[in-house]
Amino acid sequence: MNWLIDFFGDPANWSGPEGIPVRLLEHLEFAGLSLLLAMLIAIPLGLWIGHTGRGALLVVLSANAARALPTLGLLVLIVLFMGVGTIVPVLIPLVALAVPPILVNTYEGIRGVDPDLRDAAYGMGLRGGQVLGRVLVPVALPLILLGLRLAAIQVVATATVAAYVGLGGLGRYIIDGLATKNYPSTIGGAVLVALLALLVQFAFVLAQRVTVSPGVSGRQDIR
Amino acid sequence: MDEEPLVRWDWIGRNWPRIQPLLEDHIVMALVPVVIGLLVALPLGLAGVRWRRLYQPTVGVMNVIYSLPSLAVFIVLIPITGLATRTTVMIPLTFYALAVLIPAVVDGLTSVPDHVRQSAVAMGFTPLRRLLRVDLPIAVPVVLAGLRVATVSSISLVSVGALVGRGGLGYLFIDGWQRQFYTPIVVGIVLVVVLAGLADLMLVLAQRLLTPWARARGSA
Numbered sequence: 001m002n003w004l005i006d007f008f009g010d011p012a013n014w015s016g017p018e019g020i021p022v023r024l025l026e027h028l029e030f031a032g033l034s035l036l037l038a039m040l041i042a043i044p045l046g047l048w049i050g051h052t053g054r055g056a057l058l059v060v061l062s063a064n065a066a067r068a069l070p071t072l073g074l075l076v077l078i079v080l081f082m083g084v085g086t087i088v089p090v091l092i093p094l095v096a097l098a099v100p101p102i103l104v105n106t107y108e109g110i111r112g113v114d115p116d117l118r119d120a121a122y123g124m125g126l127r128g129g130q131v132l133g134r135v136l137v138p139v140a141l142p143l144i145l146l147g148l149r150l151a152a153i154q155v156v157a158t159a160t161v162a163a164y165v166g167l168g169g170l171g172r173y174i175i176d177g178l179a180t181k182n183y184p185s186t187i188g189g190a191v192l193v194a195l196l197a198l199l200v201q202f203a204f205v206l207a208q209r210v211t212v213s214p215g216v217s218g219r220q221d222i223r
Numbered sequence: 224m225d226e227e228p229l230v231r232w233d234w235i236g237r238n239w240p241r242i243q244p245l246l247e248d249h250i251v252m253a254l255v256p257v258v259i260g261l262l263v264a265l266p267l268g269l270a271g272v273r274w275r276r277l278y279q280p281t282v283g284v285m286n287v288i289y290s291l292p293s294l295a296v297f298i299v300l301i302p303i304t305g306l307a308t309r310t311t312v313m314i315p316l317t318f319y320a321l322a323v324l325i326p327a328v329v330d331g332l333t334s335v336p337d338h339v340r341q342s343a344v345a346m347g348f349t350p351l352r353r354l355l356r357v358d359l360p361i362a363v364p365v366v367l368a369g370l371r372v373a374t375v376s377s378i379s380l381v382s383v384g385a386l387v388g389r390g391g392l393g394y395l396f397i398d399g400w401q402r403q404f405y406t407p408i409v410v411g412i413v414l415v416v417v418l419a420g421l422a423d424l425m426l427v428l429a430q431r432l433l434t435p436w437a438r439a440r441g442s443a
Contacts (some may be wrong), residue, residue, distance in 0.1 A: 067375045068419030070382040072393060073412040076400040080408070157292030164386065165400070174298060178386070183302070192294030197290040 007173075007188030018172075020192065026168035027196065030159040035152055038098035043144070046106025050140075051132050059107045066100040069093075071158050079165040086209050090162045097158055098151035105147025109140030141212050149204035156197045160189075170196070234406045239270045242395070246414060248309070249391025253378040253418075260320030260373060267321075268328025269354075273348050278329060285322040291382050293319070307388030315382060320373040327369025331362030353391045360434075371423055378419040382411070392418075 007013060049055045074093040082089045113136050119211055121135040137144075165173030173189025176182070235242065271278035296315040304310040335358050343353045382393025390397075395411030398404075 036435075063421055064371065064375055065420070067372070068379050070379050070393065070396070070412060070414045070415045072382050072385065073396040073408055073415065076396050077405065077408045077412065080403060080405060117288070144263065153290045157290070157295070158384070160292055160294050161383070161386075171294075174294060179300065186298050190292070190298050193295050194291050197292060198287065201286065201290050 003184040003187050004191065006184035011176055013188075019175050020217055023172055024192070024196070025167060027156070027159055027170045027193075030087065030090055030094065030162055030167075031152070031155045033087070034094035034159075035098055035148075037091060038095045038102055038151060038155075041095070041147065042099045042102035042147075043106055046103045046144075047110060047132060047137070050107040050110025051128070051136065053111075054109070056111075059103055063100045063104045066096060069096060071097055071163050072164070075161055076165060080130065087167065089165070090159070090167055094155050094159060098155050098173050101150040101154070102144075102147040105143045106140070109143030109147075110136050112143070114137045137145070138213055140215055142208065142216065145204060145208050145212070152200050152204065153197050156200055157193065160193055230409045231406050234431050235410055238407075242392075242414075245392050245394055246418075248389075249378070249381050249393075249415070250395065250418065252309055252312050252384065252389070252391055253316070253381045254314035254374070254422075257320045257370070257374050257377050260324050261370065263317075264321055264324035268325050268332065271325060271329045272332045282326060285325060288318050289322040291315075293383050294386055299386060301387060308391060311387060312381060312384035312389055316377050319380065320377060323369050323373040323376075324366070327366050331365030331369075332358050334365060335361045347386070363433050364430060367426060367433070371426045374426060375419045378422060379415060381433050382415060400404045 004074040012019075016022070020184060046059070049059055071093045074096065075090065078092050110132075116141065118131060121131045126134065159169050160171030160174055162169050163175040170189050170192050173185045173192070177184070177186030177189060266283075271281065293315055296318075297311055300311045300314060302313065319397045339357060339361070340353070343357045348356065382396060384390035385393030385397045392411045392414050395407040395414075399406065399408035399411070
Protein backbone atom coordinates (compact mmCIF):
# COMPACT_ATOMS: atom_id res chain seq x y z
CA MET A 1 0.00 0.00 0.00
CA ASN A 2 2.95 2.33 0.60
CA TRP A 3 3.69 2.07 -3.10
CA LEU A 4 0.31 3.47 -3.93
CA ILE A 5 0.83 6.41 -1.59
CA ASP A 6 4.27 7.01 -3.12
CA PHE A 7 2.71 7.17 -6.57
CA PHE A 8 -0.58 8.93 -6.04
CA GLY A 9 0.76 11.20 -3.28
CA ASP A 10 3.54 12.63 -5.47
CA PRO A 11 2.38 16.02 -6.82
CA ALA A 12 4.80 15.65 -9.76
CA ASN A 13 2.58 12.83 -11.03
CA TRP A 14 -0.42 15.09 -11.30
CA SER A 15 0.81 17.91 -13.56
CA GLY A 16 2.71 18.50 -16.80
CA PRO A 17 2.77 16.42 -20.01
CA GLU A 18 3.67 13.29 -18.02
CA GLY A 19 0.94 13.87 -15.46
CA ILE A 20 -1.96 11.57 -14.74
CA PRO A 21 -4.64 13.85 -16.30
CA VAL A 22 -2.76 14.04 -19.62
CA ARG A 23 -2.02 10.31 -19.68
CA LEU A 24 -5.63 9.58 -18.84
CA LEU A 25 -6.85 11.74 -21.72
CA GLU A 26 -4.43 10.03 -24.13
CA HIS A 27 -5.68 6.67 -22.95
CA LEU A 28 -9.28 7.70 -23.42
CA GLU A 29 -8.45 9.00 -26.89
CA PHE A 30 -6.98 5.65 -28.02
CA ALA A 31 -9.77 3.63 -26.45
CA GLY A 32 -12.62 5.95 -27.41
CA LEU A 33 -11.59 6.37 -31.04
CA SER A 34 -11.01 2.63 -31.50
CA LEU A 35 -14.36 1.81 -29.98
CA LEU A 36 -16.12 4.38 -32.15
CA LEU A 37 -14.51 3.04 -35.32
CA ALA A 38 -15.32 -0.53 -34.31
CA MET A 39 -18.95 0.45 -33.69
CA LEU A 40 -19.18 2.12 -37.09
CA ILE A 41 -17.98 -1.09 -38.72
CA ALA A 42 -19.58 -3.77 -36.57
CA ILE A 43 -23.04 -2.47 -35.70
CA PRO A 44 -24.33 -1.85 -39.26
CA LEU A 45 -22.74 -5.11 -40.41
CA GLY A 46 -24.22 -7.03 -37.50
CA LEU A 47 -27.66 -5.51 -38.04
CA TRP A 48 -27.55 -6.32 -41.75
CA ILE A 49 -26.34 -9.90 -41.29
CA GLY A 50 -28.77 -10.52 -38.43
CA HIS A 51 -31.70 -9.03 -40.36
CA THR A 52 -31.09 -10.66 -43.74
CA GLY A 53 -29.48 -13.85 -42.47
CA ARG A 54 -26.81 -13.48 -45.17
CA GLY A 55 -23.17 -14.04 -44.24
CA ALA A 56 -23.80 -15.62 -40.85
CA LEU A 57 -20.88 -17.96 -41.43
CA LEU A 58 -18.62 -14.90 -41.73
CA VAL A 59 -19.60 -13.82 -38.22
CA VAL A 60 -18.98 -17.23 -36.70
CA LEU A 61 -15.60 -17.65 -38.37
CA SER A 62 -14.31 -14.13 -37.81
CA ALA A 63 -15.32 -14.10 -34.17
CA ASN A 64 -13.09 -16.87 -32.92
CA ALA A 65 -10.30 -16.11 -35.38
CA ALA A 66 -10.12 -12.51 -34.18
CA ARG A 67 -10.08 -13.60 -30.56
CA ALA A 68 -6.90 -15.49 -31.36
CA LEU A 69 -5.03 -12.48 -32.78
CA PRO A 70 -2.34 -11.42 -30.31
CA THR A 71 -2.73 -7.65 -29.93
CA LEU A 72 0.85 -7.08 -28.81
CA GLY A 73 2.22 -8.77 -31.93
CA LEU A 74 -0.19 -6.97 -34.24
CA LEU A 75 0.70 -3.63 -32.65
CA VAL A 76 4.48 -3.95 -32.95
CA LEU A 77 4.13 -5.25 -36.50
CA ILE A 78 1.93 -2.36 -37.65
CA VAL A 79 3.99 0.29 -35.90
CA LEU A 80 7.16 -1.16 -37.39
CA PHE A 81 5.48 -1.05 -40.78
CA MET A 82 3.90 2.40 -40.60
CA GLY A 83 6.08 4.28 -38.15
CA VAL A 84 4.94 6.08 -35.01
CA GLY A 85 4.00 9.43 -36.52
CA THR A 86 0.27 9.25 -35.82
CA ILE A 87 -2.01 7.21 -33.60
CA VAL A 88 -3.37 5.22 -36.56
CA PRO A 89 -1.04 2.24 -35.95
CA VAL A 90 -2.45 1.88 -32.43
CA LEU A 91 -6.02 2.11 -33.59
CA ILE A 92 -5.79 -0.79 -36.07
CA PRO A 93 -5.12 -3.59 -33.55
CA LEU A 94 -7.54 -2.09 -31.05
CA VAL A 95 -10.31 -1.91 -33.65
CA ALA A 96 -9.53 -5.50 -34.65
CA LEU A 97 -9.94 -6.41 -30.99
CA ALA A 98 -13.24 -4.56 -30.57
CA VAL A 99 -15.08 -5.53 -33.76
CA PRO A 100 -15.75 -9.25 -33.00
CA PRO A 101 -17.62 -8.89 -29.68
CA ILE A 102 -19.76 -6.05 -31.07
CA LEU A 103 -20.42 -7.88 -34.34
CA VAL A 104 -21.26 -11.21 -32.70
CA ASN A 105 -23.55 -9.73 -30.07
CA THR A 106 -25.36 -7.46 -32.52
CA TYR A 107 -25.91 -10.39 -34.86
CA GLU A 108 -26.98 -12.76 -32.08
CA GLY A 109 -29.24 -10.10 -30.62
CA ILE A 110 -31.09 -9.49 -33.88
CA ARG A 111 -31.26 -13.15 -34.79
CA GLY A 112 -32.47 -14.10 -31.31
CA VAL A 113 -35.58 -11.92 -31.46
CA ASP A 114 -38.72 -14.00 -31.14
CA PRO A 115 -39.89 -14.78 -34.72
CA ASP A 116 -43.54 -14.29 -33.64
CA LEU A 117 -42.68 -10.74 -32.62
CA ARG A 118 -41.03 -10.08 -35.96
CA ASP A 119 -43.91 -11.59 -37.92
CA ALA A 120 -46.40 -9.54 -35.91
CA ALA A 121 -44.50 -6.37 -36.83
CA TYR A 122 -44.65 -7.33 -40.51
CA GLY A 123 -48.31 -8.19 -40.09
CA MET A 124 -48.99 -4.71 -38.77
CA GLY A 125 -47.69 -3.39 -42.07
CA LEU A 126 -44.18 -2.27 -41.08
CA ARG A 127 -41.53 -2.49 -43.78
CA GLY A 128 -38.18 -4.25 -43.40
CA GLY A 129 -36.28 -1.19 -42.23
CA GLN A 130 -39.03 -0.20 -39.83
CA VAL A 131 -39.18 -3.67 -38.33
CA LEU A 132 -35.44 -3.51 -37.77
CA GLY A 133 -35.46 -0.05 -36.26
CA ARG A 134 -38.63 -0.15 -34.18
CA VAL A 135 -38.80 -3.78 -33.09
CA LEU A 136 -35.62 -5.76 -33.61
CA VAL A 137 -33.09 -3.19 -32.37
CA PRO A 138 -34.95 -2.25 -29.17
CA VAL A 139 -35.42 -5.92 -28.30
CA ALA A 140 -31.81 -6.78 -29.16
CA LEU A 141 -30.43 -3.74 -27.33
CA PRO A 142 -29.34 -5.54 -24.13
CA LEU A 143 -27.17 -7.93 -26.15
CA ILE A 144 -25.81 -5.14 -28.36
CA LEU A 145 -24.87 -3.16 -25.25
CA LEU A 146 -23.25 -6.25 -23.76
CA GLY A 147 -21.09 -6.56 -26.87
CA LEU A 148 -20.13 -2.90 -26.64
CA ARG A 149 -19.29 -3.30 -22.98
CA LEU A 150 -17.05 -6.32 -23.55
CA ALA A 151 -15.33 -4.50 -26.41
CA ALA A 152 -14.88 -1.30 -24.39
CA ILE A 153 -13.36 -3.09 -21.43
CA GLN A 154 -10.94 -5.02 -23.59
CA VAL A 155 -9.92 -1.92 -25.49
CA VAL A 156 -9.37 0.10 -22.31
CA ALA A 157 -7.31 -2.73 -20.84
CA THR A 158 -5.30 -3.38 -23.99
CA ALA A 159 -4.59 0.26 -24.84
CA THR A 160 -1.88 -0.01 -22.16
CA VAL A 161 0.22 -1.88 -24.71
CA ALA A 162 0.49 1.30 -26.84
CA ALA A 163 3.07 2.56 -24.38
CA TYR A 164 5.40 -0.25 -25.38
CA VAL A 165 5.88 1.29 -28.83
CA GLY A 166 6.53 4.69 -27.31
CA LEU A 167 3.04 6.15 -27.43
CA GLY A 168 1.24 7.70 -24.48
CA GLY A 169 -1.64 6.60 -22.34
CA LEU A 170 -1.72 5.13 -18.86
CA GLY A 171 0.43 2.24 -20.02
CA ARG A 172 3.42 4.58 -19.82
CA TYR A 173 3.44 4.32 -16.03
CA ILE A 174 3.37 0.55 -16.29
CA ILE A 175 5.94 0.05 -19.06
CA ASP A 176 8.33 2.82 -17.99
CA GLY A 177 8.03 1.68 -14.40
CA LEU A 178 8.97 -1.86 -15.42
CA ALA A 179 11.93 -0.66 -17.46
CA THR A 180 13.32 1.46 -14.62
CA LYS A 181 12.28 -0.92 -11.82
CA ASN A 182 10.07 1.86 -10.43
CA TYR A 183 7.38 -0.29 -8.83
CA PRO A 184 5.25 2.49 -7.35
CA SER A 185 4.77 3.87 -10.87
CA THR A 186 4.04 0.43 -12.36
CA ILE A 187 1.50 -0.54 -9.73
CA GLY A 188 -0.03 2.93 -9.75
CA GLY A 189 -0.50 2.73 -13.52
CA ALA A 190 -2.00 -0.75 -13.23
CA VAL A 191 -4.44 0.48 -10.58
CA LEU A 192 -5.43 3.45 -12.76
CA VAL A 193 -6.17 1.22 -15.76
CA ALA A 194 -8.15 -1.20 -13.62
CA LEU A 195 -10.17 1.67 -12.12
CA LEU A 196 -10.87 3.03 -15.59
CA ALA A 197 -12.05 -0.39 -16.78
CA LEU A 198 -14.37 -0.68 -13.79
CA LEU A 199 -15.70 2.82 -14.43
CA VAL A 200 -16.45 1.88 -18.04
CA GLN A 201 -18.22 -1.25 -16.82
CA PHE A 202 -20.32 0.87 -14.49
CA ALA A 203 -21.12 3.41 -17.22
CA PHE A 204 -22.50 0.62 -19.38
CA VAL A 205 -24.68 -0.70 -16.57
CA LEU A 206 -26.14 2.80 -16.27
CA ALA A 207 -26.57 3.13 -20.04
CA GLN A 208 -28.43 -0.16 -20.03
CA ARG A 209 -30.81 1.07 -17.32
CA VAL A 210 -31.53 4.22 -19.29
CA THR A 211 -31.82 2.94 -22.84
CA VAL A 212 -33.35 -0.52 -22.61
CA SER A 213 -37.13 -0.42 -22.51
CA PRO A 214 -38.57 -1.79 -19.24
CA GLY A 215 -40.58 -4.37 -21.13
CA VAL A 216 -37.43 -5.83 -22.61
CA SER A 217 -35.26 -5.66 -19.50
CA GLY A 218 -37.78 -7.83 -17.67
CA ARG A 219 -35.71 -10.78 -18.80
CA GLN A 220 -32.44 -9.46 -17.53
CA ASP A 221 -29.23 -11.32 -16.91
CA ILE A 222 -28.53 -12.12 -20.55
CA ARG A 223 -24.92 -12.98 -21.00
CA MET B 224 15.44 -2.18 -44.19
CA ASP B 225 15.16 -1.45 -47.90
CA GLU B 226 14.58 -4.30 -50.32
CA GLU B 227 14.04 -6.50 -47.29
CA PRO B 228 11.23 -9.02 -47.86
CA LEU B 229 8.45 -8.74 -45.30
CA VAL B 230 9.07 -12.22 -44.00
CA ARG B 231 12.15 -14.33 -44.48
CA TRP B 232 10.76 -17.83 -44.18
CA ASP B 233 14.21 -19.44 -44.04
CA TRP B 234 14.57 -17.63 -40.69
CA ILE B 235 12.14 -20.14 -39.15
CA GLY B 236 14.26 -23.14 -40.07
CA ARG B 237 17.46 -21.59 -38.82
CA ASN B 238 15.91 -20.41 -35.57
CA TRP B 239 13.68 -23.40 -34.85
CA PRO B 240 15.79 -24.57 -31.88
CA ARG B 241 15.02 -21.17 -30.34
CA ILE B 242 11.34 -21.11 -31.33
CA GLN B 243 10.43 -24.61 -30.22
CA PRO B 244 10.93 -24.08 -26.45
CA LEU B 245 8.92 -20.85 -26.72
CA LEU B 246 6.12 -22.78 -28.40
CA GLU B 247 6.15 -25.44 -25.69
CA ASP B 248 6.23 -22.82 -22.95
CA HIS B 249 3.33 -21.02 -24.63
CA ILE B 250 1.21 -24.18 -24.81
CA VAL B 251 1.80 -25.02 -21.15
CA MET B 252 1.09 -21.48 -19.93
CA ALA B 253 -2.09 -21.24 -21.99
CA LEU B 254 -3.58 -24.67 -21.38
CA VAL B 255 -2.81 -25.35 -17.71
CA PRO B 256 -4.97 -22.38 -16.58
CA VAL B 257 -7.87 -23.55 -18.77
CA VAL B 258 -7.66 -27.12 -17.42
CA ILE B 259 -7.48 -25.90 -13.82
CA GLY B 260 -10.29 -23.48 -14.60
CA LEU B 261 -12.51 -26.26 -15.89
CA LEU B 262 -11.79 -28.52 -12.91
CA VAL B 263 -12.68 -25.68 -10.52
CA ALA B 264 -15.62 -24.35 -12.55
CA LEU B 265 -17.52 -27.67 -12.61
CA PRO B 266 -18.03 -27.97 -8.84
CA LEU B 267 -18.44 -24.20 -8.44
CA GLY B 268 -20.99 -24.15 -11.25
CA LEU B 269 -22.92 -26.98 -9.60
CA ALA B 270 -22.89 -25.01 -6.37
CA GLY B 271 -24.01 -21.95 -8.30
CA VAL B 272 -27.07 -23.76 -9.62
CA ARG B 273 -27.87 -25.12 -6.18
CA TRP B 274 -27.44 -21.81 -4.37
CA ARG B 275 -28.63 -19.19 -6.88
CA ARG B 276 -28.42 -16.45 -4.28
CA LEU B 277 -24.68 -16.97 -3.90
CA TYR B 278 -24.17 -17.18 -7.64
CA GLN B 279 -25.41 -13.70 -8.55
CA PRO B 280 -22.75 -11.83 -6.52
CA THR B 281 -20.14 -14.30 -7.81
CA VAL B 282 -20.95 -13.26 -11.37
CA GLY B 283 -20.41 -9.65 -10.32
CA VAL B 284 -16.98 -10.47 -8.93
CA MET B 285 -16.17 -12.46 -12.08
CA ASN B 286 -17.10 -9.48 -14.25
CA VAL B 287 -14.78 -7.29 -12.22
CA ILE B 288 -11.92 -9.78 -12.56
CA TYR B 289 -12.54 -10.05 -16.28
CA SER B 290 -12.29 -6.30 -16.65
CA LEU B 291 -8.83 -6.12 -15.08
CA PRO B 292 -6.18 -5.72 -17.78
CA SER B 293 -3.91 -8.75 -17.96
CA LEU B 294 -0.74 -6.66 -18.05
CA ALA B 295 -1.81 -4.86 -14.88
CA VAL B 296 -2.46 -8.14 -13.08
CA PHE B 297 0.85 -9.64 -14.21
CA ILE B 298 2.64 -6.64 -12.79
CA VAL B 299 0.80 -6.61 -9.48
CA LEU B 300 1.74 -10.29 -9.10
CA ILE B 301 5.46 -9.81 -9.80
CA PRO B 302 6.45 -9.02 -6.19
CA ILE B 303 4.59 -12.14 -5.02
CA THR B 304 5.33 -14.74 -7.69
CA GLY B 305 8.48 -13.31 -9.22
CA LEU B 306 9.49 -11.77 -12.54
CA ALA B 307 9.51 -14.02 -15.61
CA THR B 308 7.95 -17.06 -13.92
CA ARG B 309 5.21 -19.20 -15.39
CA THR B 310 3.13 -18.71 -12.23
CA THR B 311 2.89 -14.95 -12.78
CA VAL B 312 1.34 -15.54 -16.18
CA MET B 313 -0.80 -18.54 -15.27
CA ILE B 314 -2.58 -17.14 -12.20
CA PRO B 315 -4.41 -14.29 -14.01
CA LEU B 316 -5.20 -16.57 -16.95
CA THR B 317 -6.78 -19.09 -14.56
CA PHE B 318 -9.08 -16.39 -13.24
CA TYR B 319 -10.02 -15.24 -16.75
CA ALA B 320 -10.85 -18.85 -17.63
CA LEU B 321 -12.99 -19.14 -14.48
CA ALA B 322 -14.81 -15.92 -15.35
CA VAL B 323 -15.90 -17.51 -18.63
CA LEU B 324 -16.36 -21.12 -17.50
CA ILE B 325 -18.41 -20.75 -14.31
CA PRO B 326 -21.26 -18.88 -16.06
CA ALA B 327 -21.02 -21.40 -18.91
CA VAL B 328 -21.46 -24.35 -16.52
CA VAL B 329 -24.36 -22.64 -14.74
CA ASP B 330 -26.06 -21.62 -17.98
CA GLY B 331 -25.61 -25.14 -19.35
CA LEU B 332 -27.06 -26.83 -16.29
CA THR B 333 -30.00 -24.45 -16.05
CA SER B 334 -30.81 -24.91 -19.74
CA VAL B 335 -32.20 -28.38 -19.03
CA PRO B 336 -35.90 -28.17 -19.99
CA ASP B 337 -38.30 -28.61 -17.08
CA HIS B 338 -40.19 -31.49 -18.66
CA VAL B 339 -36.94 -33.42 -19.16
CA ARG B 340 -36.00 -32.93 -15.54
CA GLN B 341 -39.48 -33.97 -14.39
CA SER B 342 -39.37 -37.08 -16.57
CA ALA B 343 -36.09 -38.09 -14.96
CA VAL B 344 -37.55 -37.59 -11.50
CA ALA B 345 -40.68 -39.53 -12.47
CA MET B 346 -38.54 -42.39 -13.75
CA GLY B 347 -37.06 -42.63 -10.27
CA PHE B 348 -33.58 -41.25 -11.02
CA THR B 349 -31.62 -40.41 -7.88
CA PRO B 350 -30.27 -36.82 -7.87
CA LEU B 351 -26.74 -38.07 -8.62
CA ARG B 352 -27.91 -40.26 -11.47
CA ARG B 353 -29.97 -37.40 -12.89
CA LEU B 354 -26.94 -35.14 -12.73
CA LEU B 355 -24.69 -37.61 -14.53
CA ARG B 356 -27.18 -38.99 -17.05
CA VAL B 357 -29.40 -35.98 -17.76
CA ASP B 358 -28.17 -32.58 -16.59
CA LEU B 359 -24.47 -32.85 -17.46
CA PRO B 360 -24.95 -34.30 -20.97
CA ILE B 361 -27.42 -31.56 -21.81
CA ALA B 362 -25.01 -28.94 -20.42
CA VAL B 363 -22.10 -30.19 -22.54
CA PRO B 364 -22.61 -27.96 -25.62
CA VAL B 365 -22.85 -24.75 -23.57
CA VAL B 366 -19.86 -25.69 -21.41
CA LEU B 367 -17.82 -26.54 -24.50
CA ALA B 368 -18.74 -23.23 -26.14
CA GLY B 369 -17.39 -21.47 -23.04
CA LEU B 370 -14.33 -23.70 -23.10
CA ARG B 371 -13.61 -22.67 -26.69
CA VAL B 372 -13.73 -18.98 -25.79
CA ALA B 373 -11.57 -19.53 -22.71
CA THR B 374 -8.98 -21.60 -24.61
CA VAL B 375 -8.63 -19.29 -27.60
CA SER B 376 -8.39 -16.16 -25.44
CA SER B 377 -5.90 -17.84 -23.14
CA ILE B 378 -3.62 -18.79 -26.04
CA SER B 379 -3.76 -15.22 -27.33
CA LEU B 380 -3.28 -13.59 -23.91
CA VAL B 381 -0.14 -15.52 -22.92
CA SER B 382 1.87 -13.36 -25.31
CA VAL B 383 1.24 -10.24 -23.21
CA GLY B 384 3.30 -11.99 -20.56
CA ALA B 385 6.33 -11.23 -22.71
CA LEU B 386 6.22 -7.72 -21.26
CA VAL B 387 6.93 -9.21 -17.82
CA GLY B 388 9.57 -11.58 -19.19
CA ARG B 389 7.66 -14.83 -19.76
CA GLY B 390 5.24 -14.83 -22.65
CA GLY B 391 6.07 -17.89 -24.73
CA LEU B 392 5.75 -16.92 -28.38
CA GLY B 393 5.16 -13.34 -27.26
CA TYR B 394 8.92 -13.17 -26.83
CA LEU B 395 9.17 -13.15 -30.63
CA PHE B 396 7.20 -9.88 -30.72
CA ILE B 397 9.59 -8.21 -28.27
CA ASP B 398 12.56 -9.65 -30.14
CA GLY B 399 11.30 -8.38 -33.50
CA TRP B 400 10.50 -4.96 -32.10
CA GLN B 401 13.89 -4.53 -30.46
CA ARG B 402 15.73 -5.54 -33.64
CA GLN B 403 13.23 -3.70 -35.90
CA PHE B 404 12.80 -6.92 -37.83
CA TYR B 405 9.44 -8.10 -39.21
CA THR B 406 10.06 -11.83 -39.46
CA PRO B 407 9.91 -12.88 -35.78
CA ILE B 408 6.76 -10.82 -35.26
CA VAL B 409 4.95 -12.34 -38.22
CA VAL B 410 6.10 -15.84 -37.29
CA GLY B 411 4.91 -15.26 -33.72
CA ILE B 412 1.49 -14.05 -34.82
CA VAL B 413 1.06 -16.92 -37.26
CA LEU B 414 2.08 -19.51 -34.66
CA VAL B 415 -0.28 -18.07 -32.02
CA VAL B 416 -3.19 -18.00 -34.45
CA VAL B 417 -2.46 -21.52 -35.75
CA LEU B 418 -2.20 -22.82 -32.19
CA ALA B 419 -5.51 -21.21 -31.24
CA GLY B 420 -7.13 -22.49 -34.43
CA LEU B 421 -5.96 -26.06 -33.79
CA ALA B 422 -7.20 -25.95 -30.21
CA ASP B 423 -10.53 -24.56 -31.35
CA LEU B 424 -10.84 -27.21 -34.04
CA MET B 425 -10.18 -29.99 -31.53
CA LEU B 426 -12.86 -28.62 -29.22
CA VAL B 427 -15.35 -28.44 -32.10
CA LEU B 428 -14.59 -32.08 -32.87
CA ALA B 429 -15.01 -32.94 -29.18
CA GLN B 430 -18.35 -31.19 -29.25
CA ARG B 431 -19.44 -33.32 -32.22
CA LEU B 432 -18.33 -36.54 -30.51
CA LEU B 433 -19.88 -35.70 -27.15
CA THR B 434 -23.26 -34.58 -28.47
CA PRO B 435 -24.29 -37.19 -31.06
CA TRP B 436 -27.99 -36.50 -30.34
CA ALA B 437 -27.65 -32.89 -31.48
CA ARG B 438 -26.25 -34.04 -34.80
CA ALA B 439 -28.97 -36.65 -35.19
CA ARG B 440 -31.58 -33.95 -34.78
CA GLY B 441 -29.62 -31.71 -37.12
CA SER B 442 -29.51 -28.76 -34.74
CA ALA B 443 -25.74 -28.47 -34.41
